[in-house]
Amino acid sequence: MPSERPEEVIYAIGDIHGCYHPLISLMKKVGKDLAERNLTERPRLIFLGDYVDRGPQSKNVIDFMLSDELAPYETHFLAGNHDRFFRTFLSHDFTSDVKLRNFANAWLGEGGWTTMRSYKVFPPPEYSNGDALADRKMMQAQVPEAHKAFLDNLEPCYDSGKYFFAHAGVRPGVPLARQVSKDMLWIRDAFLKSKEDFEGRIVVHGHTMTEEPEVCPNRIGIDTGAYLTGRLTCAVLGEKQPRFIFS
Ligand SMILES: [Mn+2]
DSSP: OOOOSOOSOEEEEOOOTTOHHHHHHHHHHHHHHHHTSOOSSOOEEEEOSOOSSSSSOHHHHHHHHTSGGGTTSEEEEBOOHHHHHHHHHHHOOOSSHHHHHHHHHHHIIIIIHHHHHHTTOOOOSSOOSTHHHHHHHHHHHHSOHHHHHHHHTOBSEEEOSSEEEESSOOOTTSOGGGOOHHHHHHOOHHHHTOOOOBTTBEEEEOSSOOSSOEEOSSEEEOOOOHHHHSOOEEEEESSSSOEEEEO
């Protein structure tokens, strides 16, 4: 259900992908932006998912999400497709070693090896035998319980009433209340090319990289490819026009 609260300000941050230093730099600037305001309540801070993979410091990024640094904000942590890869590798009940291996190799190909290394597990370029099982056991031992709980508790979306936040976007033609996780984690062209009015909401998303934040009538994309560019983006919403803060 949409929240009925006045929207003084909402900060939304795109795909972090293990880029801890850009995250720290960005959060300092967001903190300064917040200090310059006179808000009557804690502002909302929405993370659009993809905390892990590709960049070097996934573990530090999740530590930061669990730290007191975020106390000034009402936080909402959305799930990204990469966070789902990580959680599945850790805890899915694979029915055979081959299925685990195939999944592990798919995750390695998506940059999962950087996440494993950040937890001090060092996978081969590709699994060919029972090694995936051994590495999974090591990861299960190395990843703190609080990190597992963080992955388990990620939200699929957040609806502020004026904005609808989801990692990848939404499926056109489907009511917002009936969107499914698979679309909100993975969708690209069908959403990106859509001119649909999404029940009056502007959909705020990451997942698909653009050089600059992309502001359309029905959506705002803020994945500026931090792991390639070092540039992490925060959208500042709730004023007349969206604004952006960069790391
Ligand atoms: Mn991503």
